[in-house]
Amino acid sequence: MRRISAALVAAALVTGCSAGTSSAPQTREVTLVTHDSFTVKEGLFDEFKQATGITVKPIASGDAGELTNKLVLTKANPLGDVAFGVDSTFASRALAEGVFAEYSSPEAAKGAQRYQVDGTNRLHAVDVGDVCLNIDPAKLGGAEPASYEDLTDPKFKDKLVVENPATSSPGLAFLLGTIAKFGENGWQEYWGKLKANGVKVVSGWEEAYNQEFSATKGTRPIVVSYASSPSAEGGKTKAVLGTCYRQVEYAGVLTGAKNSADAQKVLDFLLGEKFQAQVAEQMYVYPSREGVALPESWAKDAPLPTNPQSLPADKVKDNREAWVEQWRELVLG
Numbered sequence: 561m562r563r564i565s566a567a568l569v570a571a572a573l574v575t576g577c578s579a580g581t582s583s584a585p586q587t588r589e590v591t592l593v594t595h596d597s598f599t600v601k602e603g604l605f606d607e608f609k610q611a612t613g614i615t616v617k618p619i620a621s622g623d624a625g626e627l628t629n630k631l632v633l634t635k636a637n638p639l640g641d642v643a644f645g646v647d648s649t650f651a652s653r654a655l656a657e658g659v660f661a662e663y664s665s666p667e668a669a670k671g672a673q674r675y676q677v678d679g680t681n682r683l684h685a686v687d688v689g690d691v692c693l694n695i696d697p698a699k700l701g702g703a704e705p706a707s708y709e710d711l712t713d714p715k716f717k718d719k720l721v722v723e724n725p726a727t728s729s730p731g732l733a734f735l736l737g738t739i740a741k742f743g744e745n746g747w748q749e750y751w752g753k754l755k756a757n758g759v760k761v762v763s764g765w766e767e768a769y770n771q772e773f774s775a776t777k778g779t780r781p782i783v784v785s786y787a788s789s790p791s792a793e794g795g796k797t798k799a800v801l802g803t804c805y806r807q808v809e810y811a812g813v814l815t816g817a818k819n820s821a822d823a824q825k826v827l828d829f830l831l832g833e834k835f836q837a838q839v840a841e842q843m844y845v846y847p848s849r850e851g852v853a854l855p856e857s858w859a860k861d862a863p864l865p866t867n868p869q870s871l872p873a874d875k876v877k878d879n880r881e882a883w884v885e886q887w888r889e890l891v892l893g
Contacts, residue, residue: 589615590819590826591640595627596620598645601838608829614822623764624650624729624809632657635815641823644686644811644830649732651677651810652877660812663824667831671850675808677873683810686830689845690787690868691733692804693720694797699774699781707802708741711754711782718758721772721780724892726884728764729807734784735887736876737805740869744879748890755891788844791855791862804868809845 598618605616619640621627628650631643635657646654654660660682665672668684675685693711695704703715711720723731739747760780762768769785772778775797787799811830813823829835836849846854846864 588613588819588822589617590642590822592616592618592826593621593627593631593638593640593643593645593814594618595624595645596622597843599842600835601842604834604838607834608826612822612825614825616826625727625732628654628659631659631814635659638814638816640814641817641819642811642813642826644809646683646810646812647729648675648677648806648808648810648873649729649736649876649880651683651808652873653880655680655682656877658815661815661817661820663813663827665824665828665831667828667849670831672831672848675810675848677810683812684827684831685808685848686811686836687809687839687843687845687848688864689807689809689843690804690865691730691737691784691807692787692865692868693800694769694773694775694783694785694789695800696773696775696781696797698796704798705782705800705803707800708738708750711759712750712757714757716757716782718760719780720754720758720782721760721762721768721778722784723765723768724761724763725887728768730765730784730786732880732884733805733807735883736871737803737869739883740805740871748886751887751890759891761891786844787865788840788846788858788862791858792844793861795857795861799862799865801863801865804865806865806868806870808848 598620609615621630624645624647627645630639631654655677662681664681665684672685677683697704705711705716722734725732725735738750742750760772762772768783770776772780773783774781775793787804790797790799811827813820813827817823831849836847836852839845839847840854840858
């Protein structure tokens with residue numbers, strides 16, 4: 561899955577390129593700032609360089625939350641030219657801080673426009689990956705949860721592990737899913753019931769899935785992961801499609817980019833056919849472009865949920881910190 565298969569791209573520093581002058585740059589290089597789980601098919605950026613003369617240099621900068629924080633803190637002197645990986649739970653913050661510049665990619669009309677955050681064309685959707693409960697049926701003995709409410713049933717006591725929403729993007733998405741489901745006046749009661757039923761909280765997805773989930777090394781048969789995660793487990797796990805929250809990952813040209821003209825071309829490439837065709841197998845998420853073929857096994861093991869939970873971006877922006885603090889006091893306090 562995308563967090564499992566994250567063969568991290570080596571960090572690199574901007575070594576200097578220049579555009580926007582009257583003479584052609586000596587080196588056409590675009591720095592692509594990404595989250596840690598970004599992967600790309602080997603040789604694809606080489607093909608792009610051969611076609612355009614542009615070298616793409618990726619920099620891995622933490623998970624989606626950490627990436628967003630870094631982009632905000634360095635907006636006066638941006639880390640690169642274009643960024644990928646700010647997701648729908650953090651997009652409103654990046655836009656409010658002016659991290660991204662306006663650019664209307666001609667490729668956006670091929671599907672990315674369906675996931676617009678606002679009408680400013682500062683962020684373009686690259687992929688979609690719903691956050692859902694995953695279960696290990698072999699360890700549940702035939703008793704499988706199908707909804708958020710089922711998790712409070714005593715038969716699932718001490719079986720659920722979740723990520724801390726203060727430190728984890730999927731953890732935050734799961735919290736937002738419960739707020740969307742139970743409302744601003746009901747989610748606290750729900751989490752109180754989860755706490756009473758033995759929910760375990762860990763810092764991030766790697767620990768939850770690879771150390772605590774019984775389908776890997778752990779003992780807990782219910783974990784917060786992704787709708788696409790079962791495709792990496794050969795069908796031995798399932799996503800509970802009644803517990804999903806839609807998470808979209810975006811890319812955009814950074815405000816103040818040193819090479820904004822070539823950064824726009826890189827953004828077009830991320831939305832184009834060649835890049836989108838390898839998104840599913842490389843990052844285990846769904847491409848935003850319409851009409852892209854998916855691996856055959858996904859139809860059975862990783863169907864895209866048809867009715868996921870979601871919240872308006874403005875509501876998330878206005879309440880995210882307060883909700884997380886309330887959750888922290890309720891569940892960890």
